[in-house]
Amino acid sequence: MKTDTIAAIATGLSNSGISIIRISGEDAFSIIDKIYTSKNGNKILSREKSHTIHYGYIRDNDHLIDEVMVAIMRAPKSYTREDTVEINCHGGIVVTRKILDIVLKAGARIAEPGEFTKRAFLNGRIDLSQAEAVCDLIHAKNELALKNSVSQLRGKIYETISRLREDVLRDVAFIEAALDDPEHMSLDGFADELKIHIEAVSREVERLIQDAASGRIIKEGIKTVIIGKPNAGKSSLLNALMGEERAIVTDIAGTTRDTLEETININGIVLNIIDTAGIRATDDLIEKIGVEKAIKAAKDADLIIYVIDSSTDFDDNDEEIFSLIKDKRAILLLNKSDLEAKVSPEEIRARTSQPVISISLKENTGMDKFIETVKEMFFGGELSFNDEIYITSERQKEALTAALESLKLVKRGIEEGIPEDLFTVDLMNAYEELGKIIGENVDEDLIKMIFSEFCMGK
Helix, strand or coil: CCCCCEEEECCCCCCEEEEEEEEECCCHHHHHHHHEEECCCCCCHHHCCCCEEEEEEEEECCEEEEEEEEEEECCCCCCCCCCEEEEEEEECHHHHHHHHHHHHHCCCEECCCCHHHHHHHHCCCCCHHHHHHHHHHHCCCCHHHHHHHHHHHCCHHHHHHHHHHHHHHHHHHHHHHHHHCCCCCCCCCHHHHHHHHHHHHHHHHHHHHHHHHHHHHHHHCEEEEEEECCCCCHHHHHHHHHCCCCCCCCCCCCCCCCCEEEEEEECCEEEEEEECCCCCCCCCHHHHHHHHHHHHHHHCCCEEEEEEECCCCCCHHHHHHHHHHCCCCEEEEEECCCCCCCCCHHHHHCCCCCCEEECECCCCECHHHHHHHHHHHHHCCCCCCCCCCCCCCHHHHHHHHHHHHHHHHHHHHHHCCCCHHHHHHHHHHHHHHHHHHHCCCCCHHHHHHHHCCCCCCC
16 A cells, blocks of 8 residues: 655754654655765665665755765665655754755655654554653653663563463463364363463463553652641752752741642652642631642652651641651651751651651751662662563553453353353453554554654654
């Protein structure tokens, strides 16, 4: 089937050393032949070998536009499995746009966001989980996210999901074969064997679902909320973590009235931090709104950092905060350890099992212990990646959850003694849901939605 030829700028559009204009489709070579001239004027790129690069010029009719290097890749040995041309030109914004305009005038159309990767998927070069990994790779915020994306790009999810689907399909095939040929194949005792198979597949699916929470944190960072009473040092903590004066700090209690959000990468740990208004009873309408926002943010957080002023006594506001962080991942920072203490670490530890760390933001002490505690809490003390598979897509998690529900129905049916021929419906549902993860049986609208999140030219 003939497809139109697309083109886009594949690099960031800025003044730089090099820009790349990518062309893909059946007319890619005829387009470059119209606009490219070699140094001696006798080279026609459509006749050259695949995976070669050529020095020359891009022209607009008789006008020389730029000196370029052009790479050509013949189908199917290209990213899209289509004839592909990449023009490496000088990185000026004007010249890059001018060359793209010339390519479009020669017969290409502008590519939609992610359309090159979409064609790689549709042409069978990659599966859908690998396509999503490309997007994750581009937006990786830390080394763990980068390694996880590379693992997915290498097909780790595809390998796992394909194996699980084969296990399910093997049982479906046996049931249907036995029903078609009962004289030579028997289902006697197969239910017990099927239960063992289903439990094994279910355990692996459950593990993938459970690890999705870690996958989200690896991909997006730890949603962190700083709470505490007014003037405890919350904004000072944010400034200390950022290494700059981002939040206003004064001796006046209640300076922070609204939430302030920042993303910080500390030794490979990404914290999406929300600094909040001090939690206290107040008649000030604006401050009250800030307190309500702080409480809501804490309820949705992956990690709560409770900053306590050790130089002041506990009061009812502290009691409210303690009830708020109950059963949550939280670290309690006992600030102002440089001043005379009215609250000791032992007193706090006596009423919580959550980590308590003494710090002084004024003297910059205790912060190393805080970072190590975060690392231990979320990554077992090690920022490493051992080829585990972490699901980072909510779409993939939903498909796994639906597959698991179908597997549970099969197990329940076995335990209730339902005839074996009725198992195939739920088994095939599980098979199809798993297939959605790698791109089997997905509709065009979903494909469009996934690739619309890509950047232009990828």
